[in-house]
Amino acid sequence: MSAATARLLDPARAGRAMVGVLAIMLFLTLLAVAAGIGAGRGAAALGARLSERATVQLTDAAPAARAAAAARALAALRSSPTVTRARAVPRGELAELVAPWLGSAADDPDLPMPELIDLELAPGDEALATVRSVLRRVAPGAVIDSHGAAVAPLARLLRIASALAAAIAALMVAASAAVVVLAARAGLEAHRATIAVMHGLGATDMQVAGLFQRRVARDAASAALVATAAAAMTAALLVRPLAADIGANGDTVALGAQGWGVLAAMPFLFVGFAALVARRTVTRALARTL
Template sequence: MVALPQLFNRSAESQLIGQRRLSGPMPWVIAIMVALTVIAAAAALAFSNAAGTASDALTGGVTVQIVDANPATRDGQAQAALAALRAAPGVLEASLVPQDKIDRLIEPWIGQPLSGSDAIPVPALIDARMRGAVTGETLGALRRTLRTVAPAARVDAQSGWLKPVFGAVDTLRWLALMMVAVLGFALAAAVLLAARNALGSNRDTIEIIHLLGGTDTQIARIFQRAIGFDAMIGGTAGLLLGLAAVIVLGRQFGGLGAGLVDSGALGLTDWLLLALVPIAGIVLAMVTARQTVLRTLRKML
C-alpha cells in the first residue's frame, strides 16, 4: 500500500487538479476581478476624501453677497458689511473677494466682463469664517447685524450651496463600495465553480484516496493550496493592472484643476488599503475553495 503522505505531494496535487496552474483560466479570472476591485475601491476612497475635505473646508463658512446695480452703493455697503462682520461675535475672519477673482469665476459663463454702461452688475462677495458650525440661528443673527449697514446683503452658508454635490458624491461612493462587494461575490462564485468542476473531473481519484484512508480535510487542503497559488499569481497581476489604471485616471482628473477633484487625491493610507485587496482576494479564494470542497465531498460520498 502507498503511504498517505506520498499521495499528497505536488505530483498528486497536479493530477488531482487536472490543469496546469498558469495555463488554466483561474489566475486570469482572479486578475481581472482584483484589478476591477482595486479601481472600484480607489474610486470609493477618492469620493470619501473629496467629501470629507470639502465638508471640513466649508464647515463654518459663510458667504455674503451685496447685490446692487449701482457700483458706488455696492462698494460702500460691501465695506460697511465687512467692518460689521469683523466686529460680530463668533466671526473668526472675514475678507472681501477681489473683483478680478470674481471675474475669472464668471468668465466661463458670461465671457469677458464689459465696462461702462454695458457692464453686467456683479455682486460683491465677502467670505467669512465662523467659530463653529453654521446654523439657522447663526445666519439669522448675521442677517440682523448686516440689515442696517448693508440692506442689499444676502447671507448664505457655503455648505448649503454644495448639498446636491455632496449628495451625488455620497451616492457615487456607495455605488463604488457596492461594486467592490459585487466583485468579491463574483470572485467567490468563480472559485466555487472551478472547485466543483475539478472535483467532478477527479471523482474517481478522490474515491481511491478515500479508500486508502485519506480524509476530506486532506483533499480540501490540496484544492485550497492550488487555488491559493492561482489567486496569488492572479492577485499580483490584478493589483499591478489596477494600480496602473488608478494612476492614469488620477493624472487625467488631476489635470482638470478642479478643487473638489483635487481634494479626492489618495493618501498613503489609501494606497496601503489598495495593496490589501489582492491579499483579501487570496484569503477569500482559499476559504471558498476549502468550504466548497468539504461540502461537495460530503454529498459525493
Template sequence: MSDATASRAGRRLLDNGRQTRAMRWVMAVMLFLTVLAGALGLGTWSAVAGLDSQLAGRMTVQLLGATDPAVRAVVDAVQQVPGVRAVRAVPRAEMAALLQPWLGDAGLDADLPIPVVIDIDVAGDTGSVGDAVTARVGALAPDARIDRAARWLGPVRSFIVSLAWLAGALVVLMATATASIALLTARSGLDTHRDTINVLHMLGSTDVQVSRLFQRRIALDTLVGGAVGTVAAAGAIALISARVQALDAVLVSGVALGPVDWLLLAALPLLFTGLAMLFARVAILAALRRTL
C-alpha cells in the first residue's frame, strides 16, 4: 500500500470525532493529575534535601536564669568542641520578638524570665559531635536543656519522604492507567473499523502498517490532551508555590521546584505519548495476528 493510501486510511481510523475528543479530555485529566503528583514528589524531595543540609546539623541549648558570664563560658566551651562550626547566643530582644505573638507586650518586660538560647551549627558526624557538646554543656550548666534538630525533625522528615514516595506511586499508577486507556482505545478502534482494515489488507497493507495508523492517531490525541493538562497543572503549581512561599515557614520553604524539575514535568506529555504508542502498537499487532 502506498503512503498516500495509508494517509487517507489513517484519517478514517480512530477518527470518530466524539471518541477522539473524549480521549483527548481523558488524557488532559490524566496528565493534569500526573504533573501535580510529580510536582509534589519533586518538591518534597527538595524539602528533604533542605532539611538534611540546613537543620540536621543544628543544636540549641536553653539556659534558664543564666548570667552573662555563665552564658559566655558555655559559648566558649562549645566553640572548642571539634566539629562545631558556629555558636551564637540569641539576644534577649530577638527572643522577645519571637515570643511577642504569644505573649504580646508582656514579652518585652525585663523581669520576665526568658531563657537564653544558644544556636549551635555542627559539621561532620553530628552524633559524636552532639554527644561532645552535651558533655561540655552538662559540665557547666547541669540544668541546661539541649535539643538536637535531627531528633525532633526525624518524624517530620519521615512524613515528607512518605509523601514523596506516595507521589511517585501516583505517577506510576497514572502511567499504567494511560497505557490501559491506549490499549482499550486501540482495541475499540480495531473493532469499529474492522471492515476498513480488511480492505487495507486486501490492498496489500501489512499488520505493521495498520498498527502505525493507530499509533499516529493515539499519539496525536495523547500529545494534544497531555499538553493541555500539563499547562493547566503548571498554572496550578505556580499558584500553590506562591501561596507556600507566602507562608515564610522553615518547614515549607524548601518545597520548591528548580529548573530541572520543571523540565522533567514538561517532558511528561512526551513520555506518556511514547508509552501510549508502544502499548497501542503491541495491542494492535497482537490482535491482528490473532484474528485477521
C-alpha cells in the first residue's frame, strides 16, 4: 500500500515542496502560540502581583510632622482588615532608589525624602477604597499609588498581543489547510486516469481517499519533525537566555506546564488535521467528479 501511495502523489518535487511549506507554517504557528501564551500569562501575572499592592507617600515639608503623620498612617493601616501587610520603607531603601539619579547625594542625611509605606491589600475592589478612607481620616495629605493602576496599560498591551498572536496562529492553520487542499486537488487531477482504473477494479472513494490521507499524513509528520526541531532550537537560543536576563520576574512570561503541554501536542494535532483535511477534500472531489 505504501508503494501505491507514493505513486498516487508525486514523491519528488511536489512532496518536498509541501513538506517545506507545511514545516514553515507549523514553525510560525508554534512561535505565535508560544508568544500568545507567554503574553497572556504575563498579563495575568502582572494583574495578580500588582493589583493588591500599593504605596503611600507622605510629603509634609516639616520632617517632624511628616514622621508623625507616617506613624499615624502606619498604625491605622495595620489595624485595617483590608490591609494584609503594611511596612514603612527605610530611608536606606529610598536612597538606593534615587541613587541612579542623585549619585552620592542620595546618602546625604539632609536630603528631604518622603515617608513611604508599602502595602499589601486583601483581594477585592473595595480594599483600595477603604485604605483611601483610612488615610483621609488620619493623614489627609497622604497620597496613595496603586501598583495595579500603574501597570494597567502594560497588562492591556500584553492582552492585545496575546489576542493578536492567537489570530496569527489561526491564519497559519487556515493557510496550512489551504496548502493541503491544493496538494490533494493537484494529485487528483494528475492521477485522474489512475483513479478511474482503480474505480474500475472495485476501489471505493474512501479507499482512494485513504491513500491520499496516508501520504499527506506522512508528509505532515515530516514537516512536524522539522518544525518542532526548529522551534526547540529557537527556544534554546532565545527563551532560556531571556528568562535568565529577566531574573526573578522571569516566571511572568514563562509558558508554564500547560503552555508547554499545548506546544507539545500541536505537532500531533497538526498531522491529524492535515490528514483529515486531505481525506475530506478528496472524498468531496470524487463525489462530484468521478
